[in-house]
Amino acid sequence: MSSGIRFDGVTVSYDGTVVLDALDLTVAPGEVMALLGPSGSGKTTALRAVAGFVRPAAGRVFLGDRDVTGLPPYRRGIGMVVQQYALFPHMRVEDNVAFGLKARKVARVEIRERVAEALEMTGMAAYARRYPRELSGGQQQRVAIARALAIRPGVLLLDEPLSALDARLRSGMLAELARLHRELPDVSILYVTHDQVEALTLADRIAVMDRARLQAVGTPGELYRAPANEFTASFVGNANLLPVTVSSGGVTFGGVDLTVDTAGAAKGASATLCVRPHLIGVGDGPNRLSGTVREIQWRGATHRLYVEVDGHRIMTDLRELKDPPVLGETVDLHFAPEDAVLLTAGVSHD
Numbered sequence: 001m002s003s004g005i006r007f008d009g010v011t012v013s014y015d016g017t018v019v020l021d022a023l024d025l026t027v028a029p030g031e032v033m034a035l036l037g038p039s040g041s042g043k044t045t046a047l048r049a050v051a052g053f054v055r056p057a058a059g060r061v062f063l064g065d066r067d068v069t070g071l072p073p074y075r076r077g078i079g080m081v082v083q084q085y086a087l088f089p090h091m092r093v094e095d096n097v098a099f100g101l102k103a104r105k106v107a108r109v110e111i112r113e114r115v116a117e118a119l120e121m122t123g124m125a126a127y128a129r130r131y132p133r134e135l136s137g138g139q140q141q142r143v144a145i146a147r148a149l150a151i152r153p154g155v156l157l158l159d160e161p162l163s164a165l166d167a168r169l170r171s172g173m174l175a176e177l178a179r180l181h182r183e184l185p186d187v188s189i190l191y192v193t194h195d196q197v198e199a200l201t202l203a204d205r206i207a208v209m210d211r212a213r214l215q216a217v218g219t220p221g222e223l224y225r226a227p228a229n230e231f232t233a234s235f236v237g238n239a240n241l242l243p244v245t246v247s248s249g250g251v252t253f254g255g256v257d258l259t260v261d262t263a264g265a266a267k268g269a270s271a272t273l274c275v276r277p278h279l280i281g282v283g284d285g286p287n288r289l290s291g292t293v294r295e296i297q298w299r300g301a302t303h304r305l306y307v308e309v310d311g312h313r314i315m316t317d318l319r320e321l322k323d324p325p326v327l328g329e330t331v332d333l334h335f336a337p338e339d340a341v342l343l344t345a346g347v348s349h350d
Contacts, residue, residue: 003029003154003188010059020045021212032189034199037209043192079148083160087132094128100151118146138169158191208232233274242273254310258287260340272343280316285334293329
């Protein structure tokens with residue numbers, strides 16, 4: 001089966017409303033690409049366009065070198081897993097996994113081999129004779145993944161596959177999906193999620209979506225350390241976004257001059273300074289800001305402080321403090337110049 005996915009100016013509209021706007025995006029063979037964004041951002045529509053469940057109003061969809069824009073879903077050779085599992089309750093696990101192979105009229109001997117292989121790969125070999133009702137939610141999801149893998153797809157589509165699981169099961173399934181990716185190095189995976197932890201954990205690259213448009217594309221590290229715009233900064237990890245004015249030696253925030261890299265920004269321009277909470281310290285240091293503690297949250301290994309500075313709340317995550325400040329106390333915050341990213345107007349499509 002063809003591996004790799006390419007969206008070439010794909011636009012999808014429902015009743016005149018654009019829900020996916022001129023998407024250009026390439027998923028390389030063997031790559032895990034996460035589509036990350038809030039509800040209504042267009043990420044699931046993009047996945048459904050690959051699956052063949054929606055027809056683009058404009059643009060083309062390619063699987064490998066094949067233009068599949070006009071092909072029905074069953075001729076695309078893809079595997080797909082959705083959040084509600086969609087297992088047949090009257091069929092045993094092995095029959096659920098064999099369903100796609102039987103539909104493709106694969107020989108019985110080969111079906112048995114592939115079902116056994118897929119169940120072994122997902123750790124469900126011992127449950128082949130059970131019915132879905134006899135399985136936990138995590139086990140049912142593994143069966144759904146086994147069914148998708150049994151047809152040996154070049155492309156695997158995962159649509160919020162862990163959203164119905166509790167936190168413990170979700171963590172375990174993330175580890176299992178990461179292991180499967182290592183065992184299937186040639187399969188391209190398009191993973192739709194609104195959960196940044198899933199995207200950061202699994203994806204080789206992340207495509208950030210908002211309001212039907214692609215906002216940014218990059219590796220998890222790139223998007224976290226150097227976000228392209230305010231939306232990406234706020235959606236990929238927590239971020240302090242401070243309105244600043246570009247000055248000759250850096251920026252000004254609340255009347256305080258801060259030293260940061262302003263390459264490419266015009267003096268006097270309005271911009272936004274992005275600083276991650278864990279990169280802000282308390283006490284004396286460079287780029288010092290003084291403010292009032294408004295909220296303290298103990299999070300086990302860390303304390304999160306919310307400090308009001310010039311009418312803005314700044315978050316800082318600190319290793320668990322033996323003697324944390326009290327509400328209303330004045331504290332000094334600081335951050336290194338290299339730990340701040342200056343965001344100017346515009347959207348980057350890498």
